[in-house]
Amino acid sequence: MPTIDDFHAWPDVHGRFGNYGGSYVAETLMAPLAELSEAYLRLRDDPEFIAELDRDLKHYVGRPSPVYHAERLSQHVGGARILFKREDLNHTGAHKINNTVGQALVAKRMGKPRIIAETGAGQHGVASATVAARLGLKCVVYMGAVDIERQKINVYRMKLLGAEVVPVTSGSKTLKDALNEAMRDWVTHVADTFYIIGTVAGPHPYPLMVRDFNAIVGREARAQMLEQYGRLPDVLTACVGGGSNAIGLFHAFLNDADVRIVGAEAAGEGIATGHHAASLAAGRPGVLHGNRTYVLCDDNGQITETHSISAGLDYPGVGPEHAFLKDAGRAEYVGVTDDEAMEAFHLLARTEGILAALESSHAVAQAIKLAREYPKDGIVLCNLSGRGDKDVHTIAAREGVEV
Amino acid sequence: MSRIDRRFAALKAAGRTGLIPFVTAGDPSPQHVVALMHALVDAGADLIELGVPFSDPMADGPVIQHASERAIAKGVGLNEVLGWVARFRQRDAETPIVLMGYLNPVEIHGYARFAQEAVQAGVDGVLLVDCPLEEAAVLQPLREAGLQQILLAAPTTAPVRMAQLCGSAEGFLYYVSFAGITGAAHLSTGDIAARVADIRAHAKAPVAVGFGIRDAASAKAIAGFADAVVIGSALVERLAGATDAEEMTMRVHAFLAPIRSALDAH
Numbered sequence: 001m002p003t004i005d006d007f008h009a010w011p012d013v014h015g016r017f018g019n020y021g022g023s024y025v026a027e028t029l030m031a032p033l034a035e036l037s038e039a040y041l042r043l044r045d046d047p048e049f050i051a052e053l054d055r056d057l058k059h060y061v062g063r064p065s066p067v068y069h070a071e072r073l074s075q076h077v078g079g080a081r082i083l084f085k086r087e088d089l090n091h092t093g094a095h096k097i098n099n100t101v102g103q104a105l106v107a108k109r110m111g112k113p114r115i116i117a118e119t120g121a122g123q124h125g126v127a128s129a130t131v132a133a134r135l136g137l138k139c140v141v142y143m144g145a146v147d148i149e150r151q152k153i154n155v156y157r158m159k160l161l162g163a164e165v166v167p168v169t170s171g172s173k174t175l176k177d178a179l180n181e182a183m184r185d186w187v188t189h190v191a192d193t194f195y196i197i198g199t200v201a202g203p204h205p206y207p208l209m210v211r212d213f214n215a216i217v218g219r220e221a222r223a224q225m226l227e228q229y230g231r232l233p234d235v236l237t238a239c240v241g242g243g244s245n246a247i248g249l250f251h252a253f254l255n256d257a258d259v260r261i262v263g264a265e266a267a268g269e270g271i272a273t274g275h276h277a278a279s280l281a282a283g284r285p286g287v288l289h290g291n292r293t294y295v296l297c298d299d300n301g302q303i304t305e306t307h308s309i310s311a312g313l314d315y316p317g318v319g320p321e322h323a324f325l326k327d328a329g330r331a332e333y334v335g336v337t338d339d340e341a342m343e344a345f346h347l348l349a350r351t352e353g354i355l356a357a358l359e360s361s362h363a364v365a366q367a368i369k370l371a372r373e374y375p376k377d378g379i380v381l382c383n384l385s386g387r388g389d390k391d392v393h394t395i396a397a398r399e400g401v402e403v
Numbered sequence: 404m405s406r407i408d409r410r411f412a413a414l415k416a417a418g419r420t421g422l423i424p425f426v427t428a429g430d431p432s433p434q435h436v437v438a439l440m441h442a443l444v445d446a447g448a449d450l451i452e453l454g455v456p457f458s459d460p461m462a463d464g465p466v467i468q469h470a471s472e473r474a475i476a477k478g479v480g481l482n483e484v485l486g487w488v489a490r491f492r493q494r495d496a497e498t499p500i501v502l503m504g505y506l507n508p509v510e511i512h513g514y515a516r517f518a519q520e521a522v523q524a525g526v527d528g529v530l531l532v533d534c535p536l537e538e539a540a541v542l543q544p545l546r547e548a549g550l551q552q553i554l555l556a557a558p559t560t561a562p563v564r565m566a567q568l569c570g571s572a573e574g575f576l577y578y579v580s581f582a583g584i585t586g587a588a589h590l591s592t593g594d595i596a597a598r599v600a601d602i603r604a605h606a607k608a609p610v611a612v613g614f615g616i617r618d619a620a621s622a623k624a625i626a627g628f629a630d631a632v633v634i635g636s637a638l639v640e641r642l643a644g645a646t647d648a649e650e651m652t653m654r655v656h657a658f659l660a661p662i663r664s665a666l667d668a669h
């Protein structure tokens with residue numbers, strides 16, 4: 001177990017979070033990754049870049065997002081107060097835009113005219129298509145054929161925004177395969193293409209860069225807590241697919257030892273059934289998509305197909321920083337089933353008038369469980385990572401309703 | 404001297420260009436892998452690259468992706484691959500074998516266990532596509548057991564790094580002829596020649612060129628300046644669907660014979 005007291009010091013210069021992270025990629029990508037690291041590490045401290053990013057986040061994304069006390073939900077649950085960090089209110093409807101605005105600015109500074117992205121739920125694809133349209137960049141989005149079917153609305157949104165959506169039919173035809181295909185595109189077009197990875201996975205510097213761009217969520221929330229409540233929350237929770245919204249919320253609080261941190265992974269039909277996507281709760285250390293992290297794989301090292309009702313959590317790996325936080329004992333990772341997420345979705349809709357994304361509904365379900373563990377004056381802060389408009393068809397189909 | 408080093412020394416002494424075919428282990432048929440390997444040698448292979456199937460082959464094009472998917476669907480994993488190498492070695496103690504693939508199957512198998520079993524089976528080297536020099540510390544047990552780590556160099560590799568790769572190369576250095584995935588079909592021999600000449604001037608190890616070599620003509624174009632050529636996707640494609648050993652052997656000979664003669668005629 002790493003003995004460390006400054007969680008903000010990671011990753012090291014090689015992009016390693018303890019035993020996790022790194023750059024496990026083919027030789028051809030080593031140079032473009034080095035170029036990206038060099039550019040990003042320079043921009044990260046460049047006051048002009050930071051000012052431009054802040055302006056975009058404020059005027060285009062609509063930041064800061066509020067911290068909202070869900071009183072009726074809290075009352076209904078009968079435990080601690082449940083607060084939501086409202087990333088669902090961002091432009092394009094999820095936290096994903098924080099990262100794409102940032103990476104698109106990096107792409108622009110690096111002079112790359114073409115961006116590519118992978119997407120699962122389509123939120124990252126939409127957010128990438130959005131920033132590409134705004135900056136006049138060509139945009140190609142890779143999406144698993146299965147996900148294209150279950151997230152039709154987002155596919156159409158991407159097309160309206162001028163992006164080309166390429167169906168991926170290899171492997172399990174979901175997010176992991178879209179990521180493979182985007183990597184193959186990148187390796188073939190390294191000179192003019194910028195790959196905007198949508199979560200804190202991939203090779204260094206992506207887990208660092210994507211975390212940095214989403215860490216605004218936790219920085220705002222921490223300040224908002226102190227301002228509105230004069231204290232920090234007792235416990236944080238967020239859903240974990242690749243882990244970007246979760247690390248976004250968690251990062252600013254990592255050195256606040258009294259704040260408990262719980263990530264909610266997709267337990268699908270239940271971890272015991274094997275039909276799930278809970279890499280941290282039920283996986284083992286391995287190497288996937290350019291980094292060492294927890295993965296779901298068989299004894300031959302083949303990555304296994306995952307299941308979740310939410311496309312955005314349907315991923316057999318997870319960002320390496322979460323693997324590190326798990327081993328260090330700083331964060332806990334637990335599973336939330338499809339049914340529990342659906343129940344939380346409905347409860348939130350009826351008590352608060354908020355349609356949450358299916359991904360975020362996993363976090364809501366976990367927040368409800370946690371609220372029951374704390375006294376009435378306790379505070380559970382939950383990242384409401386996105387809104388549910390994109391999921392209306394999936395939910396209707398699951399419930400046998402025609403729309 | 405390792406089996407790989409001996410083979411390249413012999414090629415050099417004879418003034419020949421090495422022929423390195425790649426096949427995905429277990430495709431088209433797990434029953435006939437050993438026969439297929441012998442057929443490759445009979446048809447003129449100097450070294451065999453045996454692909455260990457992986458579910459997420461990020462650096463491979465559709466041909467090898469699909470070959471891997473088919474092999475995995477038939478239950479092929481590292482245990483089977485090592486078993487085939489051991490059986491191949493009963494009749495062939497000379498042809499070097501390099502396992503090519505991705506890191507996760509080895510990581511999950513366990514580095515020390517893999518190293519021991521691979522050496523025992525008669526494997527000579529590994530080419531792990533997603534394990535660049537920077538991450539190669541995990542392969543220390545393989546090195547200690549005597550497995551050579553074949554490194555890749557690419558058109559994007561910067562000069563300082565190329566010097567590092569040349570200095571660290573063992574067995575042979577694999578130069579990827581273009582920035583892309585396996586099976587893509589563009590080959591610009593002029594650029595490759597200059598780059599390979601530069602690498603050969605600096606590397607102690609011989610240089611093999613792969614990616615984009617599909618037939619006698621492209622092999623011959625490369626043979627002028629490389630120590631060996633690697634042919635993968637075109638061969639895997641040609642073998643797909645063959646169901647018995649005889650059919651496979653016929654296809655191997657039909658495919659490799661003109662390439663072998665082109666290399667020898669150069």
Ligand SMILES: Cc1ncc(COP(=O)(O)O)c(C=O)c1O
Nearest residue numbers: 123241242243244245312359386
């Ligand atoms: C609303 C929402 N939340 C969460 C996720 C999961 O991604 P991550 O774990 O990177 O936050 C997605 C992914 O598409 C999403 O759309």
